[in-house]
């Protein structure tokens with residue numbers, strides 16, 4: 085399964101640049117409902133950002149070209165122009181007000197919690213790996229911090245999973261780039277997010293909050309499976325020993341000091 | 342034995358009265374090293390600040406180059422993860438605490454008295470104290486490199502509980518925290534001095550609304566320092582207590598609250614963003630007016646925008662904490678978006694100053710145009726990050742690294758370069774070489790964009806910041822290589838600058854008092870200025886007295902206007 089990651093992500097760099105610049109603007113295709121909302125906000129926002137940037141570039145470069153010194157006559161000494169000043173104060177206020185409204189709407193949607201999630205998983209981060217506890221299903225998946233694969237979080241597609249994010253040592257952050265979201269695990273703070281996967285597949289997750297020596301390789305993977313596969317996986321692993329984290333041999337030992 | 346009082350009395354006795362301008366005042370006690378070490382002349386201290394900060398900049402740049410070389414490929418290039426973490430921590434810390442903040446106060450020390458027509462700062466000795474706190478505080482942080490376990494490795498933000506002694510035992514972390522206390526106190530000292538100077542030492546005729554924008558911005562910056570730095574200093578003392586006295590303030594196991602550190606830190610950290618931006622906004626405002634042969638467009642609006650930025654900036658710290666779940670997203674998102682408005686207003690002031698002007702493009706102006714083009718990109722990505730739903734994806738990724746380098750390097754450091762080329766003739770009496778200046782500009786501009794543009798894409802795709810390595814199958818390799826090549830170009834760009842300074846100090850073209858057709862008071866005195874700053878001040882009837890003097894008809898017109906105004910009131 086993990087072998088699919090390189091296939092998904094190992095696109096040649098040039099294609100990434102072009103593709104990112106033109107269509108996707110960088111963010112991966114979302115694989116959750118929540119992620120889709122983020123993507124719906126990201127696309128117009130980044131276009132607006134580029135447009136504003138381009139507008140300022142155009143004004144600045146136009147002034148540079150048009151008003152470069154040509155002769156010795158002094159330019160008019162305009163020091164203010166109140167109507168223009170009012171316009172360039174009010175227009176930005178309107179723009180950010182609009183952004184605020186759409187931004188807040190998406191944030192609410194992304195943060196929405198199901199009344200009764202289908203699956204609940206305690207996600208615990210520690211220096212430097214993860215442990216996933218399926219409370220109802222009685223399955224425990226734990227990493228041991230070796231290698232660069234990390235433990236596997238298995239989620240059923242089309243169902244809503246509640247992730248309780250907890251840490252007892254230092255701050256970490258749960259990030260699956262394809263979910264288009266992340267949230268911190270901080271001692272003393274209980275965070276939780278809901279995810280509703282829309283596509284099966286395996287994705288790499290990472291710790292995004294700097295947490296010390298091996299932060300860089302505090303990986304895990306997420307495998308999204310059909311409901312039947314999920315039941316089978318639960319049945320196979322319930323009550324037993326913790327699911328072995330590093331099923332695959334570490335790919336490279338170097339740089340893992 | 343002499344007491345402090347004796348000293349003071351001697352000094353008062355030896356201070357020359359105003360009508361003896363050619364006797365050096367007591368603040369310059371001698372020449373050579375001893376003169377430097379004991380000087381309380383604001384210009385000497387200002388230059389020492391600037392030179393020291395630039396040396397720290399070189400160190401920070403060298404560390405950045407190590408970071409970029411390490412990330413050239415997956416696997417270990419030059420440093421193992423442990424050392425990498427120290428290097429990126431020290432890079433960020435040196436750049437923020439030892440370079441960009443102090444260099445702004447160096448410029449303020451040198452320029453504010455000159456711009457407002459004062460002879461000195463309000464508290465010359467306090468000023469010297471501030472510098473020495475900065476220098477020794479800085480050396481304390483860097484001394485971590487000399488310890489067995491190396492310097493701090495908890496990032497420039499030192500988040501708890503990672504920064505607690507059990508997680509980060511090395512002594513380098515304590516040195517780091519002591520350094521923050523020392524340099525922070527130095528910065529507070531400098532800020533008090535700037536505020537007192539601006540409020541109390543202005544020449545007659547220099548009303549607040551005739552002050553150059555740089556001086557205005559330093560005043561507001563200093564007020565922000567008084568709000569922000571005590572919080573950081575106090576938090577660092579608390580962390581030191583946690584580490585060494587078992588205080589448990591930020592330790593959850595001992596009943597403390599780790600997240601509190603983040604609130605303290607960012608309550609300092611966001612105003613800090615403007616502390617290292619406003620002074621540089623001041624520089625570009627001055628440069629644009631001079632090289633457009635124009636007054637600053639919308640001067641009053643610009644000052645108001647500065648107030649607005651400063652006030653809002655103390656209420657937006659939570660946007661650094663959206664992903665913690667402990668910051669109200671709606672409130673912090675709204676205020677953060679709002680702060681973009683006064684920043685946008687400034688852009689229009691700047692463009693309005695150029696619009697219809699008569700533009701010249703020596704090196705200071707090139708860097709200023711570079712500033713306009715790059716800083717706006719940092720601005721718009723900041724707006725993107727102010728939307729919590731997007732920040733959830735982008736936070737702590739390379740998108741953020743790109744964003745804040747566009748702000749702090751493309752913005753502040755470019756403006757600093759503009760300021761260096763602009764005021765070098767004032768401080769040294771000689772011009773920097775134009776040709777080398779252009780080479781420096783082109784290399785910096787190209788290198789900068791090559792390094793940081795691609796990082797937006799890396800971050801959005803999923804590359805976290807502060808990682809010592811990544812995997813080949815991540816697909817990050819190509820863009821990281823581009824970025825590293827850019828960093829090497831930037832590293833190389835130091836050489837034309839260094840050579841330029843070296844040669845120009847010796848055989849640069851002699852500048853004269855006012856090589857750029859300046860507008861503000863620092864151009865009314867000699868280059869370099871005498872110890873007492875001015876032999877005579879031009880009349881101050883507007884926010885650009887030197888311009889008025891150069892254009893006497895306008896000056897007369899203004900004088901008549903002013904008289905009429907006075908008569909009317």
Ligand code: HEM
Nearest residue numbers: 402405408429430433436441496497749750806807808828
């Ligand atoms: C000389 C060119 C520069 C290069 C090539 C560079 C490169 C980098 C890189 C690659 C990182 C990310 C390190 C990581 O996350 O592992 C970084 C972090 C950082 N840089 Fe720079 N940088 C440069 C200049 C500056 C300047 C001028 C400033 C500020 C005035 C600055 C402030 C910072 C800060 C605050 C961090 C965050 C450190 C941390 O995460 O603790 N950098 N820099």
Ligand SMILES: [Cu+2]
Nearest residue numbers: 291293295299
């Ligand atoms: Cu981590």
Ligand SMILES: [Cu+2]
Nearest residue numbers: 611614658661
């Ligand atoms: Cu901020």
